Amino acid sequence: MTQDIDIYDALRHRLIANGFVHGAKLKAEHLRAEYGCSASTIREALFRLSIQGLVTFQDQRGFRVPERSKGVLAELTHMRVLLEGEGTVLSIRNGGVAWEARLTAAHHQLSHIERRIHAADDTGAFEGIWFDAEREFHETLIxxxxxxxxxxxxxxxxxxxxxxxxxxxxSFGFISKNIEHHQEILAAALSGDEALTRQKIHDHLARHLTGETLGEDAKH
Known part of the structure; x- marks a missing residue:
């Protein structure tokens, strides 16, 4: 069971971190050899991931990595705005000083990394730690x-x-705006202004609502 969980977590992280090409077929036999487990273990993990939408499954075609889609991105962004807005407002009401301290610490870490990225010529070394820190900040909000x-x-x-x-x-071309946005979200949340907090979360994610950030090659 522990191995199954580890493989599931490893595949999930790899799917989110662009470890597979969009649209690529996920072959259980190849992954079985790579992870040193049974094909049934791989298929079970892929089925679980398909329920989450991180993998697609079709009869006769098997498992695949989802294609990039402007429409899907816009829908997911809208859901993030709703969930993070409501979750943060509830955290403002219920979290108290302990939540405020955790949020401030998560923002401090993220802000430091983003400022390093902004000043760097080569941002490759920051990819993994930025994605982790950005996720932690938004998870801490709710x-x-x-x-x-x-x-x-x-x-x-x-x-x-x-x-x-x-x-x-x-490319991290958005990083200067991110520094500003994350600071504004933090300030609004700590001030207890619920309407302003919702607005700042919306403003932070607004560039993704049209799906334009995927680029011209993304499918509609």
């Missing part, structure tokens, strides 16, 4: 919402959202 269902939905939506953007985001 961490005190008191709803396991909301957090589970957000984790699923965030994973699929990140999968859609992993190619486009590697």
């Amino acid at each position: 961490s005190a919402c008191g709803s396991v269902t909301l957090k589970d939905l957000h984790a699923n939506v965030y994973g699929r959202f990140r999968q859609q953007l992993m190619v486009a985001d590697r």
Whole structure:
């Protein structure tokens, strides 16, 4: 069971982190050899990932990595705005000083990394740690919402959202705006202004609502 969980987690991370080409076929036999496990273990993990939307499955075609899609990105972004807005407002009401401290710490880490990226000529070394820090900040925003269902939905939506953007985001051309946006979200949340917090979360994600950030090669 532990090995099954490890393989599932490894595949999930790889799918989100652009470890596979969009649209690529995921062959159980190849992955079985790569991970040193049975083909049934791989298929079970892929079926679980297909339920989350991180893998597609069709009879006769098998498992594939989802294609990039402007429409899908826009839908996922809209869901993120709704979930993060509501989750953060609930955290403002319920989280108290402990949540504020966790959020401030998560932002401090993210801000430091983003400023390093902004000043760097080669950003390749920052890819992994930025994606982890960015996810942690947004998870911390909703961490005190008191709803396991909301957090589970957000984790699923965030994973699929990140999968859609992993190619486009590697250039980090958005990083100066991100520094500003994350600071504004933090300030609004700590001030307790619920309406402003919702607005700042929306403003942060607004560039993805049209799907334009995927580029011209993405399918509609």
